[in-house]
Amino acid sequence: MSLSGSCLCGAVSYNLAGEPLFVSQCFCRDCQKATGTGHTTIVGVEASNLEVKGSPRVFTNTGETGGRVHRHFCGECGSRLFTSGDLPGDVRMVQAGTLDDPGAVSPTNAIYLKDRIHWDAVASDIAHHDDIGPPPV
Numbered sequence: 001m002s003l004s005g006s007c008l009c010g011a012v013s014y015n016l017a018g019e020p021l022f023v024s025q026c027f028c029r030d031c032q033k034a035t036g037t038g039h040t041t042i043v044g045v046e047a048s049n050l051e052v053k054g055s056p057r058v059f060t061n062t063g064e065t066g067g068r069v070h071r072h073f074c075g076e077c078g079s080r081l082f083t084s085g086d087l088p089g090d091v092r093m094v095q096a097g098t099l100d101d102p103g104a105v106s107p108t109n110a111i112y113l114k115d116r117i118h119w120d121a122v123a124s125d126i127a128h129h130d131d132i133g134p135p136p137v
């Protein structure tokens with residue numbers, strides 16, 4: 001599988017090689033604040049399979065499990081692009097909405113449903129987890 005994507009203004013773009021490790025929907029409060037809506041949809045990929053063109057800015061905070069979370073975003077248009085952090089393995093989590101063909105991936109699980117907002121529905125045909133769930137990789 002080969003996927004490409006970019007921010008809204010195009011200043012930052014990327015290519016993905018290989019198969020996604022996981023595709024998840026995260027309903028945690030940090031994702032709600034960072035995206036401005038009910039949840040984010042992320043595509044987990046090996047860091048070596050993500051080729052970034054341009055220079056995203058990075059915002060770092062501490063996630064619920066205590067690890068650092070680095071959110072990479074376009075400094076021009078503000079689009080969230082991908083996340084890195086203190087994870088097992090060298091994984092990047094790409095924001096699925098920035099893909100040029102976002103329908104090319106399908107989420108298989110939803111995490112942090114304990115924080116889900118009542119107006120943000122979750123698909124019934126994917127795995128549901130109240131918190132982070134089992135390690136995705």
Ligand SMILES: [Zn+2]
Binds near residue numbers: 012077079
């Ligand atoms: Zn941009």
Ligand SMILES: [Zn+2]
Binds near residue numbers: 027
């Ligand atoms: Zn989250």
